[in-house]
Amino acid sequence: xxxxxxxxxxxxxxxxxxxxxxxxxxxxxxxxxxxxxxxxxxxxxxxxxxxxxxxxxxxxxxxxxxxxxxxxxxxxxxxxxxxxxxxxxxxxxxxxxxxxxxxxxxxxxxxxxxxxxxxxxxxxxxxxxxxxxxxxxxxxxxxxxxxxxxxxxxxxxxxxxxxxxxxxxxxxxxxxxxxxxxxxxxxxxxxxxxxxxxxxxxxxxxxxxxxxxxxxxxxxxxxxxxxxxxxxxxxxxxxxxxxxxxxxxxxxxxxxxxxxxxxxxxxxxxxxxxxxxxxxxxxxxxxxxxxxxxxxxxxxxxxxxxxxxxxxxxxxxxxxxxxxxxxxxxxxxxxxxxxxxxxxxxxxxxxxxxxxxxxxxxxxxxxxxxxxxxxxxxxxxxxxxxxxxxxxxxxxxxxxxxxxxxxxxxxxxxxxxxxxxxxxxxxxxxxxxxxxxxxxxxxxxxxxxxxxxxxxxxxxxxxxxxxxxxxxxxxxxxxx
Numbered sequence: 001x002x003x004x005x006x007x008x009x010x011x012x013x014x015x016x017x018x019x020x021x022x023x024x025x026x027x028x029x030x031x032x033x034x035x036x037x038x039x040x041x042x043x044x045x046x047x048x049x050x051x052x053x054x055x056x057x058x059x060x061x062x063x064x065x066x067x068x069x070x071x072x073x074x075x076x077x078x079x080x081x082x083x084x085x086x087x088x089x090x091x092x093x094x095x096x097x098x099x100x101x102x103x104x105x106x107x108x109x110x111x112x113x114x115x116x117x118x119x120x121x122x123x124x125x126x127x128x129x130x131x132x133x134x135x136x137x138x139x140x141x142x143x144x145x146x147x148x149x150x151x152x153x154x155x156x157x158x159x160x161x162x163x164x165x166x167x168x169x170x171x172x173x174x175x176x177x178x179x180x181x182x183x184x185x186x187x188x189x190x191x192x193x194x195x196x197x198x199x200x201x202x203x204x205x206x207x208x209x210x211x212x213x214x215x216x217x218x219x220x221x222x223x224x225x226x227x228x229x230x231x232x233x234x235x236x237x238x239x240x241x242x243x244x245x246x247x248x249x250x251x252x253x254x255x256x257x258x259x260x261x262x263x264x265x266x267x268x269x270x271x272x273x274x275x276x277x278x279x280x281x282x283x284x285x286x287x288x289x290x291x292x293x294x295x296x297x298x299x300x301x302x303x304x305x306x307x308x309x310x311x312x313x314x315x316x317x318x319x320x321x322x323x324x325x326x327x328x329x330x331x332x333x334x335x336x337x338x339x340x341x342x343x344x345x346x347x348x349x350x351x352x353x354x355x356x357x358x359x360x361x362x363x364x365x366x367x368x369x370x371x372x373x374x375x376x377x378x379x380x381x382x383x384x385x386x387x388x389x390x391x392x393x394x395x396x397x398x399x400x401x402x403x404x405x406x407x408x409x410x411x412x413x414x415x416x417x418x419x420x421x422x423x424x425x426x427x428x429x430x431x432x433x434x435x436x437x438x439x440x441x442x443x444x445x446x447x448x449x450x451x452x453x454x455x456x457x458x459x460x461x462x463x464x465x466x467x468x469x470x471x472x473x474x475x476x477x478x479x480x
Contacts, residue, residue, distance in 0.1 A: 011207065011279040018284045019167055022174045024070040032063050035124045036075055043079065043131065046102035054082040056136055060150050062193055065157045067169040069177075074128040078151065080136035083144060091117050091133045099131055114323035116145040140251045152250045157197045160225075171206040172196050174284045179271055181264050186328040187356075189261035191268070198225050198246055198256055210272040218243050218265060228252040274474060282477045291456075292463045298447045300466045304368075311372030312444040312466075313420055315428060316452070317363040319356070321435035327356060327363065330435045334365050334428060341427050342369070345418055346376040351468065355461050357453075363436055364453065366444075366465055369420060375399060380410035 040057050047055065061076030062068035079099075081091065099120045100110045108122040119132040134147045143149055161169070176182035176191050184192035191199075202225045203209045215221075219242075222235035226249040229235035239245045239255045243265045248254040275283050304310050315334070319327055331354040338352055349370030356363045380391035383404050391410055395402050401412035425441045442449060450462065 014279050014281050015171060015206070018171060018174060018281055022069045022170050022284075023167060024068065024073065028070065028073065029066070031125070032073055032075060032127065035127055035129065036063070036077065039075070039077055039122075039124065039129055039131070042106050043077070043099065043102060046105075047079075047098065050098055052098075054085045054136075056080045058151065060132075060154050064154050065161065065166075065197065067157070067161070067166050067173070067193070067197060069170055069173060074130065076150075077129060077131050078147075079131065079133050080151065081133060083135045083137065086135075088117075088144060095133045096120060103131075114321075115325070116147045143251075149248075149250060149254075153194050156250050157194070157201070160201045161197060165200050165204070168200045168204075168206040168209075169197050171284070172200060172209060175206070175271075175275075176268070178284050178286055179267065181268055181271075184259035186259075186325045186332060188264070189259055190264045191260065192256070195246060195256045195260075198249070199223075201225055202246075207276075210276055213269050213272045214276075216244060216265075216269065218262060221245065222247065223257075225249045271474075274478070278478060280477050280480070282473070282480075287473050292459045294447050294450050294459060297450055297459060297463050297466065300463065301444065304466065308370055309373050310368055310370045311420070313367045313369065313424060314442050314444050314449075315365040315367075315424060315438060316440045316442065317365070317436040318439055319360050319363055319435065320437050322360040323435070324356075324360065326435045327360065328354075330433050331356070331363060331365055334431075334433075334436075337427060337431070338365070338367060338424060341423065342367070342420070345420075345423055346378070346416070347371065347420070351465075353465055355458055355465075357455055357458070362453065362455075364458070366462070367420075367424070368466070372420065374416050375413050376416050378412050378414055380412070382408045383410055384408065 036059050040059075044057055056079075058064075058078050058080065059075065060078045061074075063073055063075055079095075096112055096118045100112065103110050103120065103122050108124065111121045112118055113121055113130075115132075117133050119130055122129050122131070132147060132150075134150065135144045137143060137148055140149050140152045172191075173182060173193065173196055176196070180188065181190040182188070182193075182196075183190050184195070199209045200206070202223060203212050220232075220236060222229065222232045222239070222245040224230075224235065224247045226247075228247060229238065229252075235245055235247065238253075239258075242255050242258050243260050243262050244257045245255050246257040248256045271283065301312060317331075321327065335352045335354060339350065342350060347369050351368045351370075352365065354363060354365045378395065378398075380395070380402070381387040388410055392402055395410075395412045395414065398412035398414045402410050403412070405411050421441050421443055425438075428438050428441070442452075444450060450459070
């Protein structure tokens, strides 16, 4: 695979085939507009009957911009309230109640979800519809909440994105979705829909984005769709901590790529290079999820323990705040705390990840420690140092040693003073979390332990956690 950047003609057939699958037809577009107009009229009439004035209803998001994917469309219906007449407190408390009653009285089932504000989700003709409150403002400089920018983003993209470019947006979205890199939410920390659109506006096509990405430098690159900073150093000075900077043309003080993690950034750059070197339609296809039995997973655990002396620890949480970003934000924090604390206790090899069920009622953080025996290797100071005698005296009762290694350091093997289950219980159990509540810390050793989470999706996730075969799909593409 030495050749990079093949002639665009060599990938055109692949991209055309992918587009046939992901591009919605005109009937789909018309159907979505009918659904939008239906929900708009219901809400308009209901809000007016409740005596509400000074608001506008508009269609936002990928459907409004015509960048949505076939069979994955949802509608973002925004109700824009005048900040002169409505407060954030009113939106948080009253909006949900009024809108929920409006929709339920018309026979629609509703779910309340949470982002910058609570919002209401319903389904019409198998299409998800999010009814989102925001403030009607004259300039993005005056935003009260993050969603207030959305109408400005929609208008900018509609103005700048060419017709052909809409298909390139779809290709980039499908590419990212196939590798779980699409979405700015904390669980994914990837590329938002708006970021994808900005990249296509900047570079002109899907292939050009992939090619340009090869020259991006982590923590150094600044991309300006509309020139504001003019100098990459000045731009990076403004956004020091972000992996990649794509200046929001609607708000120059905002980085549209701020949510992107170094992991997602690295994964995307690698995938982009691989596609350029060996284009294939499989880069756009979601991985097949075969069924997995509890016994399959138990067998993997048993084999792992034989060859690596590892142990699997699970922290079981109940979810008490069902905002996905809040829950995932706190689980990511739990992971960081656990890693730091376990390393202080002498555990070096570990892998940590979290899982949340679809109902947002249960969560787990799972830790695999690769050296989980009751003993630890302790490295002391060099034997010639002043601290060597002190270390020696403290470890005369070591199980093995002390001895001096080839580099002159004093070493010994001691029995661990702390059980990892006890460590995790103490650290997480005493912390204050508002979205999750620790119920139990348990060492996973048997089928019965795994069955504590009675969810087939957890079993699939857990097998992936244990195997960590992140590159299997890539290997199949490259070797076909």
